[in-house]
Amino acid sequence: MAKAPILTPRADDFPRWYQDLLNKAELADNGPVRGTMVIRPYAYALWERMVAEVDTRIKAAGAENAYFPLFIPESYLQREAEHVEGFSPELAIVTIGGGKELEEPVVVRPTSETVIGEFMAKWVQSYRDLPLLLNQWANVVRWELRPRMFLRTSEFLWQEGHTAHVDEADARAYAERILREVYRDFMVEVLAMPVLIGAKIAQERFAGATNTLTCEAMMGDGKALQMGTSHELGQNFATAFDMTYLDEHGQQQTCWTTSWGVSTRMMGGLIMAHGDDAGLRIPPRLASVQVVVLVVRDDDGSVADAARRIVSELTAAGVRARIDDRVETGFGRRATEWELKGVPLRVEVGPRDLAAGDVVIARRDDGSKTTVPLESVVGDLPGLLEEVQHDLLAGATAARDARTFDVGTVDEAIEAAATGFARIPWRLVDDAAIDRMGTSAVTVRCLQTTDGDLPGDEADDELVAVCARSY
């Protein structure tokens, strides 16, 4: 009598579960060119919600949006040695335009430090022009050898912020501010993902950065995912692009710059952090559809009328609600579809409910159902959405903590990282240890203070290295 599972159970084959979910929840398809993907409307609606929430926070941090070209002269990349070395293997380069060989090949941007640096240099003349705080929403291309939908695709959508500052302290403070007030705040408060913040070790830094800060999340299989990064670029790009200004003493100075980004990779993180064997579980503050009002059946049109009334009242109350009145399709199928898509709350209305003056509310996060009076449902739902939001974060935090282990040796770290995160004193991790962990696919995800904050002035031997397998 047991039906075949809708999705491959996560415990059986996590990657397969992920693929199944992308298909069944109508999130994405592979594109015709290897490594590319088509983002379907439901997933794109979620991305648009992410964009809206992140964009609001970026603007609150003082940055302005602009747009720079997709094509970058190859020579720009070459001006910063580490940068070009880091990106060369994954560049897409256009050599023919308009049917003719180009005099200088153009690269399809893998990131825009170089073009933006060129223009920042032009725009910054005085210390009064600083800080210069820019952001752009764009697509970028990095030719990937091993693509994975949303997590690593050859083309992806993202936001890249680029800023220039008078000195190192100001640049550092801004890079940290973005990490805390934009990225972590968004991930914790909206995505309900309890991300760790920390600094990357030298080997894991962005090509051309002097310091890379990161938000790391734990996925449902215990592996880590880098959800966003904020870089201090020192004066590397400022020097390469002659980004200078006159200070208040009339002295020529070189800027200090930062860059920071989050991408459609966060979609993959959202899926793998909250998804369960029945599908997605979208946190309410993110959800493009927070409540679906499902007409169970309708003999005379009265049920649909009641459902429409609920939807319009919810909409008026600021809830993102929609109706499902496809009564020609069975109840069970439709309930299953909305579960796959992770809609946080489902309101079920049928003739029996209506006769009793009730509706049924089903929570996606814990599967519970409660019957409530029709009159109170609209008033109750906003609070219930917040409760679901809170419980998803609490659940993800508990799941992460249950798989996080403080260890005292590299061997223990490797063992703990097989199922989750290992926290080990950084002073115990030398180059040989990093190599040894590497053979078990374990890497240092970030360095933190013992209480989980960004490294500051403390000596290295007081820091903790969080180690894990990762995507």
Place this chain on the structure above:
RNA sequence: CGGGACGUGGCGCAGUCUGGGAGCGCACCGGCUUUGGGAGCCGGGGGUCGCGAGUUCGAAUCUCGCCGUCCCGACCA
């Protein structure tokens, strides 16, 4: 890019070893009955068997090449 597995209607697969009718389940379309957890019955539509060569009277099936997908590794913000 190295190792492995796999490409057959939208999805999941059988058929390939041993060459000769392109099939099954789900999904889709129509009708009737249904509708409180993945509906039932009847009737339908849809596939150059990944692509290209080759062997053969004849290729989904054998050979070679290429492309793609998934896993592992290397690489990678």
